Amino acid sequence: MLEIKNLHATVDGNEILRGINLTVKKGEIHAIMGPNGSGKSTLAKVLAGHPDYKVTAGEVIYEGRNLLELSPDERAREGVFMAFQYPIEVPGVSNAQFLRLAYNEKKKHLGEDELDPLEFKDLLKERAKVVEMEASFMSRSVNEGFSGGEKKRNEILQMAVLEPKLAILDETDSGLDIDALRVVAGGVNQLRTQDNAIIVVTHYQRLLNYIVPDYVHVLAHGRIAREGGKELALELEEKGYDWIKTPDADGAGSGASAN
Amino acid sequence: MITEFVKSESNYQSAFREVRHARPTAAWAELVRGSAMDRFEQLGFPTVKNEEWKYTNLAPFLKEKITPAPPVEVAADTVARFVYPETASNHVVLVNGFFNAQLSSVSEQGIVVRDLFEAIADARYGKIAREYLARNATYHDNALTALNTAFLQSGLFVLIPRNVKVETPLQVTFISDSREPNSANFPRLLVVGEENSAATIVESYVSIDDRAHFTDAVVEVVLLDGARLEHYRVQRENNSALHVATTATELGRGSSYDTTSITMGAQLSRHDISVVLDHEGAECWVDGLYIVGANQHADTHSVIDHKQPHCNSHQLYKGILDGNGRAVFNGKVFVRHGAQKTDAMQTNKNLLLSDRARVDTKPQLEIFADDVKCAHGAAVGQLDPEELFYLHARGINPALARNLLTYGFAEEVIGKIKLESIRSELDQAVLNQIHAQLDE
Numbered sequence: 001m002l003e004i005k006n007l008h009a010t011v012d013g014n015e016i017l018r019g020i021n022l023t024v025k026k027g028e029i030h031a032i033m034g035p036n037g038s039g040k041s042t043l044a045k046v047l048a049g050h051p052d053y054k055v056t057a058g059e060v061i062y063e064g065r066n067l068l069e070l071s072p073d074e075r076a077r078e079g080v081f082m083a084f085q086y087p088i089e090v091p092g093v094s095n096a097q098f099l100r101l102a103y104n105e106k107k108k109h110l111g112e113d114e115l116d117p118l119e120f121k122d123l124l125k126e127r128a129k130v131v132e133m134e135a136s137f138m139s140r141s142v143n144e145g146f147s148g149g150e151k152k153r154n155e156i157l158q159m160a161v162l163e164p165k166l167a168i169l170d171e172t173d174s175g176l177d178i179d180a181l182r183v184v185a186g187g188v189n190q191l192r193t194q195d196n197a198i199i200v201v202t203h204y205q206r207l208l209n210y211i212v213p214d215y216v217h218v219l220a221h222g223r224i225a226r227e228g229g230k231e232l233a234l235e236l237e238e239k240g241y242d243w244i245k246t247p248d249a250d251g252a253g254s255g256a257s258a259n
Numbered sequence: 260m261i262t263e264f265v266k267s268e269s270n271y272q273s274a275f276r277e278v279r280h281a282r283p284t285a286a287w288a289e290l291v292r293g294s295a296m297d298r299f300e301q302l303g304f305p306t307v308k309n310e311e312w313k314y315t316n317l318a319p320f321l322k323e324k325i326t327p328a329p330p331v332e333v334a335a336d337t338v339a340r341f342v343y344p345e346t347a348s349n350h351v352v353l354v355n356g357f358f359n360a361q362l363s364s365v366s367e368q369g370i371v372v373r374d375l376f377e378a379i380a381d382a383r384y385g386k387i388a389r390e391y392l393a394r395n396a397t398y399h400d401n402a403l404t405a406l407n408t409a410f411l412q413s414g415l416f417v418l419i420p421r422n423v424k425v426e427t428p429l430q431v432t433f434i435s436d437s438r439e440p441n442s443a444n445f446p447r448l449l450v451v452g453e454e455n456s457a458a459t460i461v462e463s464y465v466s467i468d469d470r471a472h473f474t475d476a477v478v479e480v481v482l483l484d485g486a487r488l489e490h491y492r493v494q495r496e497n498n499s500a501l502h503v504a505t506t507a508t509e510l511g512r513g514s515s516y517d518t519t520s521i522t523m524g525a526q527l528s529r530h531d532i533s534v535v536l537d538h539e540g541a542e543c544w545v546d547g548l549y550i551v552g553a554n555q556h557a558d559t560h561s562v563i564d565h566k567q568p569h570c571n572s573h574q575l576y577k578g579i580l581d582g583n584g585r586a587v588f589n590g591k592v593f594v595r596h597g598a599q600k601t602d603a604m605q606t607n608k609n610l611l612l613s614d615r616a617r618v619d620t621k622p623q624l625e626i627f628a629d630d631v632k633c634a635h636g637a638a639v640g641q642l643d644p645e646e647l648f649y650l651h652a653r654g655i656n657p658a659l660a661r662n663l664l665t666y667g668f669a670e671e672v673i674g675k676i677k678l679e680s681i682r683s684e685l686d687q688a689v690l691n692q693i694h695a696q697l698d699e
Contacts, residue, residue, distance in 0.1 A: 048652050049651070049652070050648055051644070051648065071651070071657075072648060072651035072652050073650075073651040073652075073653075073654050073655055073656050073657065073660075075652075076651070076652055076653055076654035076655075077654040081652075082652055084649065084652075087649070088643075088645055088646050088648075088649035089646075090646060090649070090650070090663075090664065090667055091667050091668070091670070091671065092666065092667030092668060092669070092670030092671060092674070093663055093664075093666065093667040093670070098650075098653075098663075101655060101659070101663065102650075102653040102654050102655055105654045105655055105656065105659070106654045109654070141667070158653060162653070162654070
């Protein structure tokens with residue numbers, strides 16, 4: 001589904017990603033871990049197409065196409081979804097309006113039928129159960145006045161409505177208490193299918209107790225420094241990130257391909 | 260003084276004499292018209308040398324000789340498209356400032372809706388008109404109000420008697436029909452809400468076609484003790500029009516005035532709105548939205564005058580500017596000596612959708628009392644790239660994302676409008692390029 005080859009990216013002229021290689025197949029869950037500043041969130045934003053991040057080398061093939069050639073909105077309509085670490089407030093636009101617009105844009109792109117407000121309301125009611133959100137959230141402005149946990153739940157609700165093929169969760173666990181974490185993770189698990197793939201970007205192992213990854217990749221200095229199964233996350237939890245040897249320029253590629 | 264007599268006659272002097280001859284009125288009203296004309300002659304049209312007109316230049320519009328527009332026939336089905344469904348049974352039409360009885364129908368019992376000129380002559384209402392006409396919209400220092408007052412020959416008189424609560428909103432539509440080129444019309448509205456009355460008035464300005472015209476409107480509102488008025492003003496004249504208007508309101512003890520002014524039309528528009536809180540316990544909401552597109556200029560000057568203690572005022576004006584559109588917001592809030600426990604809040608926010616758009620905003624607070632709560636602020640900004648990216652990342656294309664955020668910006672003002680059809684008209688105006696419906 002997704003193949004990242006030797007990806008380099010900069011923000012404000014600083015190179016943050018220095019040769020990422022990653023292959024994600026459908027049905028898989030991949031965790032991207034790493035200390036602060038290792039490039040985890042940058043990877044998520046590059047995949048979503050944030051304009052501040054410039055790809056300087058490498059390629060990203062998504063469903064057989066060059067993802068980097070697509071604009072952010074095209075990527076989304078093609079099934080790429082990033083749950084934001086800091087979801088944006090959109091005053092004056094209700095959650096229901098926003099979600100229906102996004103849903104219908106995608107349906108139109110796929111040549112499928114759009115939903116009118118009443119039909120969409122039913123769909124939304126159904127999907128809201130995934131993250132245990134009340135109806136009152138639908139008429140409120142997008143994320144405006146939402147608590148940190150509510151915003152993250154709202155991101156997963158958007159995922160539930162848009163049904164992406166590839167979901168990238170950027171530190172969705174940050175700022176969540178244990179109950180909210182359980183709800184959010186439970187939502188993601190319900191949305192997991194044999195046909196989609198999920199990349200979980202996180203600093204901490206605790207989210208991975210709930211969303212169990214097939215593969216764990218550890219980033220350091222913009223490269224994948226170590227890869228393994230879910231047990232790697234536990235090891236990190238125990239030992240911290242310090243023991244991960246910072247790869248030098250040559251070691252990065254071999255470290256990533258060792259698995 | 261001799262020079263006064265030899266000065267060349269203004270464009271308006273002969274027209275004024277005609278009006279005076281054709282439409283005589285009560286002695287006091289003749290006096291008002293006459294002194295207003297004199298005052299206009301002395302003041303002349305304001306120029307950019309006048310501080311209050313620094314950014315708004317009328318001169319290019321006033322080169323041609325302008326003649327007062329006559330009352331003309333307008334077909335009923337032409338009017339129908341200007342009527343909001345909520346007010347269909349309670350709708351008054353004035354064409355070029357002249358009350359048109361055939362096109363008007365008022366189903367609400369209990370309120371008085373009359374041609375203002377007739378009300379002046381009517382024994383029942385003449386006294387009220389005399390007391391309140393030209394009392395708040397004074398013509399001594401405002402040439403445009405003076406000109407309107409000089410040409411008083413119709414207009415509308417609305418009286419909501421004591422304790423009457425009007426359920427159905429009353430729509431007052433001022434239609435400009437400029438089949439005569441370079442014609443001017445002088446809409447006039449006087450609203451008196453007596454003690455403990457309640458009503459909703461929608462004041463609407465439209466053009467019958469896209470020919471240039473000059474509208475010079477004056478609206479006066481007087482609310483007596485405990486009266487409540489919801490007042491919407493929607494200006495959507497054609498994009499060639501010159502529209503200047505004054506709204507002057509006086510609030511009685513414990514009265515409540517909630518007004519929203521929407522400016523969408525005209526090539527150049529200027530709205531002076533003033534609210535005087537001259538009795539304790541009065542409260543007002545003075546909100547507005549101006550949507551300014553290419554080659555448009557919209558100027559709002561607002562004065563909120565706290566003269567007595569325990570009054571609250573809330574003001575939110577928002578502007579959306581596109582193309583080379585220009586806007587001016589000048590908002591003065593006075594808190595007079597002794598007006599303790601005043602709570603005054605004023606905000607002006609502007610969204611620039613183009614690099615060529617420009618806004619000059621100047622909120623001003625002048626406080627002469629020491630136990631008050633006052634705040635004001637102004638902001639000028641563009642669409643936030645992070646907000647745009649968020650929408651893009653949800654599959655919303657850039658043009659739609661821009662519209663959606665613009666809509667969201669306007670919604671703070673639009674959302675509080677209680678008349679559904681005005682709200683959706685505005686939503687459509689804001690979302691004019693949007694291809695999705697947002698009716699939830």
